[in-house]
Amino acid sequence: MSIISLQDIHKYYGDYHALRGINCEIGEGEFFSLLGPSGCGKTTLLRVIGGFEDVSSGAVILGGQNMAGVPANKRPTNMVFQSYAIFPHLSVAQNVGYGLRKARLSKAEQDAKVTEALEMVGLSGYGARAAHALSGGQRQRVALARALILKPKVLLLDEPLSALDKKMREQMQTELRRLQRQVGITFILVTHDQEEALIMSDRIAVMFEGEIAQVAAPQELYRRPVNRRVGEFIGVMNFLDARHIEGADGKVRFDIHGLGKAVIEPANLPQGARAYAPVVGLRPEALSLIYEGDAPPGKRMAEGDVADLSYYGDMTYYEVLLDGMTDPVTISMKNLASRPVLERGARTRVTWDEGSLVVFGA
Amino acid sequence: MTGGWLRIYAITYLVFLYLPVILLPMFAFNDGTVIAFPLQGFTTEWFVQLAGIEALHGALLNSVIIALTTASLSVVLGICAARASTRFTFPFKAPIMGAIMVPLVLPEIIVAVSLLVVVVQVLNLPLSAWTVIAGHTLICTPFAIAILSSAFQGLDQSLEEAAIDLGETRWEAFKNIILPLVAPGIVASFLICFTISLDEFIIAFFLTGAEPTLPVYIWGQLRFPTKIPAVMALGTLMLVASLIILSVAEFYRRRGVARVGGKDSGGFL
Numbered sequence: 001m002s003i004i005s006l007q008d009i010h011k012y013y014g015d016y017h018a019l020r021g022i023n024c025e026i027g028e029g030e031f032f033s034l035l036g037p038s039g040c041g042k043t044t045l046l047r048v049i050g051g052f053e054d055v056s057s058g059a060v061i062l063g064g065q066n067m068a069g070v071p072a073n074k075r076p077t078n079m080v081f082q083s084y085a086i087f088p089h090l091s092v093a094q095n096v097g098y099g100l101r102k103a104r105l106s107k108a109e110q111d112a113k114v115t116e117a118l119e120m121v122g123l124s125g126y127g128a129r130a131a132h133a134l135s136g137g138q139r140q141r142v143a144l145a146r147a148l149i150l151k152p153k154v155l156l157l158d159e160p161l162s163a164l165d166k167k168m169r170e171q172m173q174t175e176l177r178r179l180q181r182q183v184g185i186t187f188i189l190v191t192h193d194q195e196e197a198l199i200m201s202d203r204i205a206v207m208f209e210g211e212i213a214q215v216a217a218p219q220e221l222y223r224r225p226v227n228r229r230v231g232e233f234i235g236v237m238n239f240l241d242a243r244h245i246e247g248a249d250g251k252v253r254f255d256i257h258g259l260g261k262a263v264i265e266p267a268n269l270p271q272g273a274r275a276y277a278p279v280v281g282l283r284p285e286a287l288s289l290i291y292e293g294d295a296p297p298g299k300r301m302a303e304g305d306v307a308d309l310s311y312y313g314d315m316t317y318y319e320v321l322l323d324g325m326t327d328p329v330t331i332s333m334k335n336l337a338s339r340p341v342l343e344r345g346a347r348t349r350v351t352w353d354e355g356s357l358v359v360f361g362a
Numbered sequence: 363m364t365g366g367w368l369r370i371y372a373i374t375y376l377v378f379l380y381l382p383v384i385l386l387p388m389f390a391f392n393d394g395t396v397i398a399f400p401l402q403g404f405t406t407e408w409f410v411q412l413a414g415i416e417a418l419h420g421a422l423l424n425s426v427i428i429a430l431t432t433a434s435l436s437v438v439l440g441i442c443a444a445r446a447s448t449r450f451t452f453p454f455k456a457p458i459m460g461a462i463m464v465p466l467v468l469p470e471i472i473v474a475v476s477l478l479v480v481v482v483q484v485l486n487l488p489l490s491a492w493t494v495i496a497g498h499t500l501i502c503t504p505f506a507i508a509i510l511s512s513a514f515q516g517l518d519q520s521l522e523e524a525a526i527d528l529g530e531t532r533w534e535a536f537k538n539i540i541l542p543l544v545a546p547g548i549v550a551s552f553l554i555c556f557t558i559s560l561d562e563f564i565i566a567f568f569l570t571g572a573e574p575t576l577p578v579y580i581w582g583q584l585r586f587p588t589k590i591p592a593v594m595a596l597g598t599l600m601l602v603a604s605l606i607i608l609s610v611a612e613f614y615r616r617r618g619v620a621r622v623g624g625k626d627s628g629g630f631l
Contacts, residue, residue, distance in 0.1 A: 052523055072526050079527045085520035089542050099528035150528065 003028040003153060003186050004049065009058035011044055011210075018044045020210040022058070026154075026188065031180050033189045033197040036207035037233070042190045043158055045207070049188065050156050051075045063153050078147035079156040082163070084139045086131045086146075092118070093127035095142055099150045117145040120179070137168045144176075148183060157189045161196065173199050194234050198222065206230050222283075226270065227360055231281045236317075237358070238287070238329040242280040254359070256280055258325040259302055262354045273361030284317065284332035286356035290349040291339055300354060304328075306346045316341050320350060383601065390595040395588055408595035415592070421579035425560055428491055428575060432498040433555035439499070440506025440551055441544075447507075448514040466504040473501065474568040481569065489571040497565040502555040509554065513547025514540075546615045553611045557604065 002025040011019035019041050026032045034042040047053040049060055051072035060067040067075060078099070087095050097114040105113070118124055121141040126134075134142065140160060147155055160176075161169045177200050180187045191197050197204045198218040205215045214226045225231035228239060241257040252264045254276075262280075270276075290301070304322035316335055319328040331350065333339065342348060390409070394402035412418065446452070447459050465473060477497050481487050517540065525535035541548075563577040570578055580596070583589040 050527065052527075072523070073529050073531060077527075079524070081520040081524055083518050083520050085518060085524035087521060087524075087539055098525070102529045146524075146528065 001028050002026060003030075003063055004188075005059075005061040006045075006049075007059045007061065009045070009048060009060070010056045011041075011048065011053065012056045018210050019048070019055075022210075022212060024205060024212060024215060026186060027202075029184050029186055031177065031187045031189070031200060031202045033191055033201040033204045034207060035191055035194060035197040035204050035233075038192055040207040041210040042192075042207050046079075046156050046158055046188060046190045049154070050077050050079050052079075076153040077156055078150055078152040078154075079158065080140075080143045080147050080160045082158045082160065084143040084160075084163075086134070086139050086142055088132040090131055091127065092123070092129045092131055092134070092142055095131050096127075096145045096149060098146060113149055117149040120148065120182070121145045122175075136164055137172065140164065140172060144179070148179075148185070152185065154186045154188060157187060159190055159192070161191075162193075169196075176200060198234070206233060208233075224268075224270075224358065225281070225360075228277070228279065228281070231358060231360075236284050236330055236332075237281045238284065239279050239281055240329070242278060244276045244278070252276075252359075254280055254357070256357075258322040258329075259352060260300070262300075262357055264357060264359055265355065268355065268357065269359055270361040275362040277360040277362045279360065281358035281360070282329070282352060283356060283358075284330045286353045287320075287329060287331040288351055289318065289320075289331060289333055289339075289342070290351055293338075300351050302350050302352075304348060304350060306342050306344055306348060308344060309342065311335075311341060318342065318348075320348060322350065386594055386601060387598045389591060390598040392591065395591055397590055397594070408591045409599075411592050412595050412599075418576075418579060418596070421574050421576045424491060424573050425576035428494050428498065428566075429556045429559040431495050432502055432559040433552045435495070435499045436502040436506040436555040437510075437548055437552050439503045440510045441548070443503070443507045444510035444514045445540075448511060448517075449519070462507065463504045465501050466508075470501065470562075470564040473497065474565045477565070478568045489569055491571070491573065493569040493571070494566050494575065497569050498559040498562060501562070501565065502558050505554050505558060506551040509551040510544065510547050513544040517543055549611055549614055553607060557607075 004024075004026040006022050006024045006026075009019050009022040010017070022045060034045060036042045044053060048055055049062070051067065051070060051074075055068075063076060087098065090098070093111075093114050096117050097110055100110050100113060103110075114127060115124070118127060121144050123138065123141050123145065126138070126142075131139075131142065143160070157176075161172050164172060173196060176187070176189075189197070189200065198221075201218060203215060203217050204221055206213045206221065208229060214221060214230050216224075221230070222234055225234060225237075231237040231239075240259065242254040245253040245255055245261070247253050252266075252269060253261060254264060255261050302322045304320045304325075306318055307321045307328045308319040310317045314335060316333050318331045318333065320331055321328040329350075335341065388401065389397050391404055391406065392401050393405035393407070443459070443462055447455070452458075474497065477493070477500075481489065481493050481496075487493065521539050521543070522532075522535045525539045526532060530538065561577055562575075563581065566575040567578050567581070574582065580593055583593055
């Protein structure tokens with residue numbers, strides 16, 4: 001059952017068309033991400049859901065109720081702000097319990113709830129501390145506890161991890177995910193970090209220029225981006241010119257520049273497309289270098305020179321210029337003891353996985 | 363050596379700045395009616411004399427009432443303007459804000475004369491403490507706005523939204539979150555406005571009614587040489603009072619900064 005239904009939402013700032021017809025259903029208990037580059041409207045959409053921005057047209061249905069005219073303080077949503085917005089003049093406990101002021105609870109009940117909320121985010125015993133004396137990660141946790149204490153139907157998170165350093169961010173990603181499963185509340189996360197979205201979300205909406213380009217689960221999104229732009233934004237993708245060949249047997253074939261001919265399985269074709277774009281996508285891990293002693297790959301083989309490489313420890317990313325091509329392709333290889341890292345300029349053979357080709361509709 | 367010259371310069375500068383201020387208490391306790399060296403001896407007679415001048419007490423009370431009212435009005439107007447200018451955008455914002463800030467640089471004599479014309483000729487009102495308050499509020503409000511704007515500017519907008527998100531109305535969020543956080547700015551602007559109004563002379567001179575403010579009264583007394591030592595004693599008391607007020611204000615300001623964990627970036631002292 002969907003808890004949020006966004007129906008043809010438009011938002012104008014003067015002449016600027018920030019949201020251009022957003023339609024989306026978000027399920028109860030779902031971890032949903034709004035992913036896109038800066039300026040794509042993802043934060044605006046989050047603020048529309050939270051009631052901090054009006055819509056120019058369209059409707060936000062929350063738990064079956066139209067939210068038109070309902071201000072932020074009356075909506076069953078709570079928000080974790082990008083800056084955390086911790087009240088600096090209050091203690092940690094006062095911050096966390098701020099939303100309970102209107103709840104008509106006894107002092108003891110309030111204290112119990114605050115203690116419980118602090119425990120939930122791993123800050124037991126921090127209640128009496130001054131909020132301004134906390135570290136970034138701790139502020140983040142206080143903001144979470146403060147928003148979750150009111151048991152909202154939907155928790156809105158506006159790039160909550162962007163201010164943390166890498167290690168802390170990775171830790172918080174797992175923790176947020178665990179917390180979401182524990183409380184069972186719908187989380188809507190705004191992020192520009194595709195990796196973060198893939199790690200944390202049940203489903204992701206990719207947005208460009210005020211429109212949703214694709215809504216899908218992480219694996220589906222990575223495996224079958226609907227267009228070149230989404231494919232480019234999520235992870236790394238090689239784009240190769242390709243010509244569609246009509247086969248007599250009804251199978252779809254492509255002649256791929258630099259790689260050769262390939263048959264595309266019906267399951268890998270874009271649904272409902274009448275024609276195909278003259279380009280196919282291939283992830284770096286769908287291409288491999290062939291080392292001495294590897295089994296001969298058969299017909300799917302090309303040759304080229306290593307133009308550049310980036311060594312990441314566990315992986316090496318090669319830029320290989322295949323014979324007859326003008327742009328190099330990116331190939332990722334796991335670093336094993338039996339696979340020496342190639343030098344720049346080395347000659348190499350490359351094989352590729354036909355089943356991993358991504359075909360786009362035109 | 364450069365350091366030596368700079369040190370001499372710094373000392374000369376401080377002497378020049380504070381010598382007249384030090385002369386004030388010296389002559390206030392000097393046993394003689396003529397303001398000249400050598401000093402005659404120690405006396406507290408002038409302070410005793412001060413206590414007996416009823417016109418002076420009236421002028422002081424006038425000034426304090428005018429300064430308190432002016433400071434209150436200026437701070438309230440300043441809060442409104444500073445919040446509007448930092449939080450909202452509206453048509454003709456820049457020219458409007460410019461127009462509000464102009465009295466900061468207008469010659470006071472021009473403000474005073476034009477106000478006098480407006481009050482007496484156009485509005486046909488009698489001159490009173492209220493006309494002085496109006497004039498002082500006009501020149502104090504820009505100071506309040508300047509101080510409060512920086513206080514409001516430093517605030518994260520999300521703080522207010524967070525409070526609203528947690529169930530408060532706009533007004534409650536402003537009262538419970540924004541006001542406490544800009545309180546140091548409010549105290550600072552109140553004190554600045556209070557001191558500006560307290561020693562302002564030109565506008566008060568033009569707009570005051572039958573009951574003069576303290577600066578106007580003092581100016582009147584300077585015509586009588588025998589009253590000068592008493593004026594010196596009065597000045598000494600005011601000096602001590604302003605030092606105390608300033609110290610108290612600074613104490614609260616520093617405590618406020620420390621409480622929210624901010625970095626101390628200046629202040630009065």
